[in-house]
Amino acid sequence: MENNEKMMSSQESLNVISEMISRTKMNIQQGRFHLLLWGWLIVVCSLAEHLLFNLTSVENPWRVWLLTIPGVFVSLIYGFIKGSRQKVYTYSDRIYMWLWMAFLLTAIILFVFIGAENRMGTIGPFILMLAAFPTFLSGVIIKFRPLMLGGISMWIFSLVAYFAGPSIGPLAVPAAMITGYLIPAYMLKNNGF
Amino acid sequence: MKQYKDLDPLLHSQLRLAIISLLMNTESAEFTFIREQTGASAGNLSIQITKLSEAGYIKVQKKFRGNYPQTLCMITRLGREKFENYVNNLKDYLSPDN
Numbered sequence: 001m002e003n004n005e006k007m008m009s010s011q012e013s014l015n016v017i018s019e020m021i022s023r024t025k026m027n028i029q030q031g032r033f034h035l036l037l038w039g040w041l042i043v044v045c046s047l048a049e050h051l052l053f054n055l056t057s058v059e060n061p062w063r064v065w066l067l068t069i070p071g072v073f074v075s076l077i078y079g080f081i082k083g084s085r086q087k088v089y090t091y092s093d094r095i096y097m098w099l100w101m102a103f104l105l106t107a108i109i110l111f112v113f114i115g116a117e118n119r120m121g122t123i124g125p126f127i128l129m130l131a132a133f134p135t136f137l138s139g140v141i142i143k144f145r146p147l148m149l150g151g152i153s154m155w156i157f158s159l160v161a162y163f164a165g166p167s168i169g170p171l172a173v174p175a176a177m178i179t180g181y182l183i184p185a186y187m188l189k190n191n192g193f
Numbered sequence: 194m195k196q197y198k199d200l201d202p203l204l205h206s207q208l209r210l211a212i213i214s215l216l217m218n219t220e221s222a223e224f225t226f227i228r229e230q231t232g233a234s235a236g237n238l239s240i241q242i243t244k245l246s247e248a249g250y251i252k253v254q255k256k257f258r259g260n261y262p263q264t265l266c267m268i269t270r271l272g273r274e275k276f277e278n279y280v281n282n283l284k285d286y287l288s289p290d291n
Binding site: 010011014019020021024088 | 206207214217218220225280286
């Protein structure tokens with residue numbers, strides 16, 4: 001694009017505009033990393049808690065969820081490093097980042113409330129219901145239907161986790177992570193995002 | 194008879210229009226990103242960015258990332274208004290009957 005003073009026709013102007021706008025797509029690779037990290041981390045934590053509760057006499061099996069604390073730091077450090085290396089920052093990138101930061105803050109407050117009532121073992125359905133929100137909206141922002149459906153599945157699994165009783169309920173959390181985070185994350189790669 | 198408005202001469206240039214179009218959808222973009230996307234030479238791009246910046250259409254921020262200089266470009270409110278006017282006027286040329 002060297003001949004910058006060349007007179008353009010209206011159609012040529014329009015072509016330049018649409019071509020350039022199409023090149024400023026949001027960078028979704030960061031989002032994919034977080035979906036995979038949290039998807040696997042929560043699958044492991046929830047299955048470990050379930051197994052510890054049913055097969056051992058370990059007190060407070062919910063303590064496996066403390067693994068999510070280093071997960072938060074890994075997410076934040078990864079996001080900071082990748083963000084500072086990003087050459088272009090779109091408005092969608094900004095909305096996406098703050099949506100998840102808002103979720104993180106809300107989840108921390110929820111942990112404080114539930115922890116204060118000493119009911120940490122019951123937090124699963126509430127976190128699922130909450131996490132469905134940014135998951136669904138992330139799907140809307142990047143126009144990726146599997147992630148939107150993933151968010152909807154998490155709302156459904158939050159109801160299952162709450163009402164299905166202690167034998168099936170805990171398995172709703174890993175199931176929700178598979179449909180809500182992991183499947184969309186693997187599909188993102190295959191869809192060329 | 195329909196009156197056609199003149200297209201903003203600052204935007205009616207291939208490279209400057211490309212720069213503004215790229216910035217419309219971004220909060221900030223690095224000089225190197227704009228160069229990659231437009232395929233322009235660094236010298237030419239620099240001249241056009243200066244013209245847009247002097248007119249107040251874009252803001253240029255020079256920073257350092259580690260030891261390397263980094264030039265960030267952002268569209269201003271004026272630049273956004275001028276781009277929208279440009280597109281509206283362009284529509285008149287493209288569909289003269291409306």
